[in-house]
Amino acid sequence: MSDLDRVLAAVDADLDASLERLFALLRIPSISTDSAYAAECRRAGQWLADDLAGLGFEAKLNDTPGHPIVTGRSDTGAARRVMFYGHYDVQPVDPLDLWNSPPFEPRIATSAEGVKQIVARGSADDKGQVMTFVEACRAFVKVTGKLPVDVTVMVEGEEESGSANIAPFIAAHTDALKADLALVCDTGMWDPETPAIILSLRGLMHDEIVVRCADRDLHSGYYGGAAANPLHVLSKIIAEVHGPDGRIAIPGFYDGVIEPPDYMKASWADLDLTPENFLGPIGLSGPIGEKDRSLVEMISSRPTFEVNGMWGGYIGEGSKTVIPAIATAKISCRLVANQDPVQVRDAVRAFVRSRLPADCSVEFLGGEGSAAVAVAHDNPDLARAAQALAAEWGKPPVTIGEGGSIPVVGQFKKLLGQDTLLVGFSLDDDRIHSPNEKYDLASFHKGIRSWVRILAALAG
Amino acid sequence: MSDLDRVLAAVDADLDASLERLFALLRIPSISTDSAYAAECRRAGQWLADDLAGLGFEAKLNDTPGHPIVTGRSDTGAARRVMFYGHYDVQPVDPLDLWNSPPFEPRIATSAEGVKQIVARGSADDKGQVMTFVEACRAFVKVTGKLPVDVTVMVEGEEESGSANIAPFIAAHTDALKADLALVCDTGMWDPETPAIILSLRGLMHDEIVVRCADRDLHSGYYGGAAANPLHVLSKIIAEVHGPDGRIAIPGFYDGVIEPPDYMKASWADLDLTPENFLGPIGLSGPIGEKDRSLVEMISSRPTFEVNGMWGGYIGEGSKTVIPAIATAKISCRLVANQDPVQVRDAVRAFVRSRLPADCSVEFLGGEGSAAVAVAHDNPDLARAAQALAAEWGKPPVTIGEGGSIPVVGQFKKLLGQDTLLVGFSLDDDRIHSPNEKYDLASFHKGIRSWVRILAALAG
Incomplete structure (x- = not known):
């Protein structure tokens, strides 16, 4: 049995305990946009810092003018270093009366189709996704005693409220944060069977x-x-x-x-994205965007x-x-x-x-915002990650532009000179930012396994 | 000294006590549209019923499916009977932070121009106006031992929330409520020096x-x-x-x-109503209504x-x-x-x-509403009231259409067969329905004196 297989087996064996840890984090109502929850945001950050320290990371909570930023750093002398970014803050929960259960009391629900789902605010955006990476690291440490690449973790608490303090923090800590590649787990799958790597963000x-x-x-x-x-x-x-x-x-x-590049347009041709399957599940039928643009273009590149x-x-x-x-x-x-x-x-x-x-x-009364970013599509780490995802999911990932925004990705390029690999496991029906947010148990489980494979692949 | 002069002198002498009574009523937060204030609405109604009973009225609080209706009836065998209508409920007070003092703590303020004003929610709409009539009755009873005409009083508690129960109440009590004329004090002066009688309501x-x-x-x-x-x-x-x-x-x-009648159009010609003097005081300059209509038409007849x-x-x-x-x-x-x-x-x-x-x-989710009403402009009581107002204010009243709505006036005509004399003393700058609602002390004082003169004139 290879090291990789043994680590994957440990992920499977440890799943219940992994869920318990995620539930503990989900129980903390770290709503960053409402100042009434400032202490809860700090509590969520501290929870993560403590968890990382338990894995051998040099971890701490860094104060900012807003909510603190968690950092953790492993130093095992590996040939390469990656920097993982995520956020521990969550969206507000109103309208509260539309939730079927309290948003900060996580539970496993079974959908009408028999799919097991983790239901809580932050389950998909982004605590559940952050923990896929942390649990992957935990499995490596447990089985092999070390990580295959060195890892810097940076998890902020203001992604849902404008990320005002992350760029100054990065600028002030460029040496400590510099890595060969940034990893972000805050995006989605193409569909429940097909992984995705995001090449651009609005x-x-x-x-x-x-x-x-x-x-x-x-x-x-x-x-x-x-x-x-x-x-x-x-x-x-x-x-x-x-x-x-x-x-x-x-x-x-x-x-x-600018018009989307040809390689992106070419990838759209293979996608079965129709108004029926994209808008139908949310009760709509026709797209309201520019009449001369395709649906995928409207939601990703316009x-x-x-x-x-x-x-x-x-x-x-x-x-x-x-x-x-x-x-x-x-x-x-x-x-x-x-x-x-x-x-x-x-x-x-x-x-x-x-x-x-x-x-x-x-x-x-508003602020300034962030520009869109594109990830270099010829970065060799993209191909490594794509192979790793294909091995886990049984089919190659879709490489697409993504309609959402993760402003910090632009800062990674500008301040640290590093490209970002955007891989995530949430689904279109995860009700992100809405009542009854959920994260499929399979997203969590196979997400951990995916990061195990990606970390091994990035080690070269 | 005539009876009329002695009653007017009693009004002047009793002004401070009249104000104390009004303040007691203004302190009751009778917001009818918010069910949280239901008990306060009842308390305001009871206060009025008790006050009327003290003047010798047969007074009571009549339960309805909503807030109760106050009725009072004097029976002194006078040749004529009038029915006075008003409302004891008030508008909500939000946004509360725009009030300069608590809305249910009435006080006398002095404006920059030296005008004394009663500041409180309901001071002008309609508690202050209701009390001009009640105080006029009180002065008659005090000085002459009786009223010059018999009076039926009906004061409801749902005028600001749709008046759902007043029409059924009138229909069920037509014999008790029938009079020669209805009086309503819920409208405004033309300007601080010029009284007004309203001939139509939207x-x-x-x-x-x-x-x-x-x-x-x-x-x-x-x-x-x-x-x-x-x-x-x-x-x-x-x-x-x-x-x-x-x-x-x-x-x-x-x-x-329908287009406004000629006598109404003729009366507009004399009015100095311009965008500057109507909209200027509220921070606006140009009217936004139909381009081919005059300002007075926009606000009263369209x-x-x-x-x-x-x-x-x-x-x-x-x-x-x-x-x-x-x-x-x-x-x-x-x-x-x-x-x-x-x-x-x-x-x-x-x-x-x-x-x-x-x-x-x-x-x-809304309801049905009420139709506009017009008051017969050749009713001889109109001329009597106009003369009485001219005697008090030193100039004849303007007779105009009014932009607001008092749905019950239509019911008086339909269910009781009686015309309504609409006379009120509020001013355009009274901030009705807004923060810092006020009623000029002169409106209150000369309002009482006006009703004394009108009641005497209606006795014939």
Whole structure:
């Protein structure tokens, strides 16, 4: 029996204990965007640092102006070093009443199709995925006494709230963090049978638009018909963002956007991605994007504008005949290669200002965001990882662009000069960011086994 | 000294005590639209019933399926009987942080211009106005031992939440409530020096529009660009309600709308109502209504469509890259003569449905509403009241249509066969339904004196 087979067997034998450890981490409500949970975020970070220390890592919790960053470093003199990145923070859980069980009381549920699932906030995004890597390391240490490559671990607590402190931290610790390759486990499978390696990530620009009309809330009986209503004004602006062709009508929005490279377009041809199988499971039928683009292009390689939240006026029980003074929208844009997030932010703001009635005003409360990144597709480690995944899953991974954003990947390239291998095991139906988030037990188990194989392959 | 002069002198002498009584009523947070305040609503009603009983009225609190209705009846054998209607409930107080002092701790403030003001929720709408009438009755009883006309008082507790129970109550008590004339004190002055009698009231139709797209909240990184966003869908529908000419583009919306009568148009010519003096004080400059209509027409004699509240997605601290599953808008329409509220509701709903993407759905949660009413302008009591107001204020009242809605006035005509005299003393800057609602001390004092004169005049 090879070392690799013995490590894989140890993963299988240790699965129940691995689950117990994951559940302990999932029980900590580390919601980073809400300051009420700051102590819980620290507790989650400390839990991870303690776990890494138990595996022989030199581990610690690094304070930042926000939530702390966990680092761990193994030094066994291996020929190569990889840096693993993940995040221990999770999304808010509202609307809480749509959860079938408390979000921070993890449990194993069995779906109607008989699939065993880990249900909890953070099960897929990203605690469950982080632990696939940690458990892979644990199995190597247990069976062979050491890791096949040296490993630096960096797990942050602000990925779901803008990652404001990770870039300064990397910049301040470039020597300690430098490695041959970065590994990230925060993405998905192509489908439950097919692994995926992500070759590009969209960027992200957040903003909050606050429109003010009258200087107070008004009685709609006295002023209705004459006074501007900021909910009407904001609705009209949002309605005009997308043209009838599905394109975003903001002047300058598409500046810098490049067409996807040929090797990526070629890979799309093999994908069975249809509106039915992509949108059907969430209760939709037709894609609403640009009419001349394919579905896979819309969700991976084209920029977007979304209203993530909007509110104004009376939103309580019953009715109130008010013309509100203020209307607010939280918006975000997914960005693709060569779009400048600052320029996009300025274009959005100019668009809003240009449509504002003369006696209304607007304030913008958002931040700057991150640019899209592409991973070099000819990096030889990609081929090694692809072979490892093929061995575990019985079929080669799909290599695609991914619609989500992991801003830190751009920092790895810029500050550390290293490419990133993006491999993850979540599924489209994992309800990430939604009530009843889950992670298939198979994603967790075979995810650990996948990292065992990848780490062995990267050792060369 | 005449009886009238002695009663007016008693009003002046008793002003401080009158204020104390009003403050006691204002301290009761009788918010009818929020069921958490049901006991406070009852307490306000009971306070009024007790006060009326102290004036010799046969007074009681009448239970309804909602908040109770106060009735009081004087029987002194006078030649004529009037029925006074008002409401003891108040609007919600949010946003609470915009109040300069607690909304249910009434106080006298002095404005920058030196005007003394009663500041509290309900000071103008409608507790302060109700008490102008009650204090006028008190002064008569105190000085002359009786009222110049017999009086029936009916004060409800659900005017700010749809008045669901007042029409059934009237229908069940037509004999007890029938009078020669109804009096309502829930409207405004033309300006601080000029009284007003209201000849028409707009109707009101409420609805709540709930748009659903995907069957769960979605991650904007996975689905952004392809999945429908209900905030975009709802914004687009709302944006299309008003055409570029300011007209409401809902087919059938204007069905039945009649042009204002000539005597009303003639009265507008004398009014100095400009965008500067109407909208300037609330921080706006230009009216947003139909481009071919005058400002006074927009706010008194044309129907409206307003979004009173709207929400969807993540509205907490920080950001969340979610495509929400649901977006909601509370809307209301002010209606004018001959519009049918049920037909308008159906037209609004058909408009929304016609603009909904095929894979999205809509639900409507609102009620039916009330039609507009007009008061007979040749009723001889109008002339009597006008003379009484002219004597108090030194100038004749303006007779106009009013943009607000008091649905019960239509019931008085329909169920009791009586016209309504609408006289009130609130001002445009009273911040009705808004934070820091106030009622000028002069409105209260001269309001009491006005009712003394009107009651004397109506006795004939």
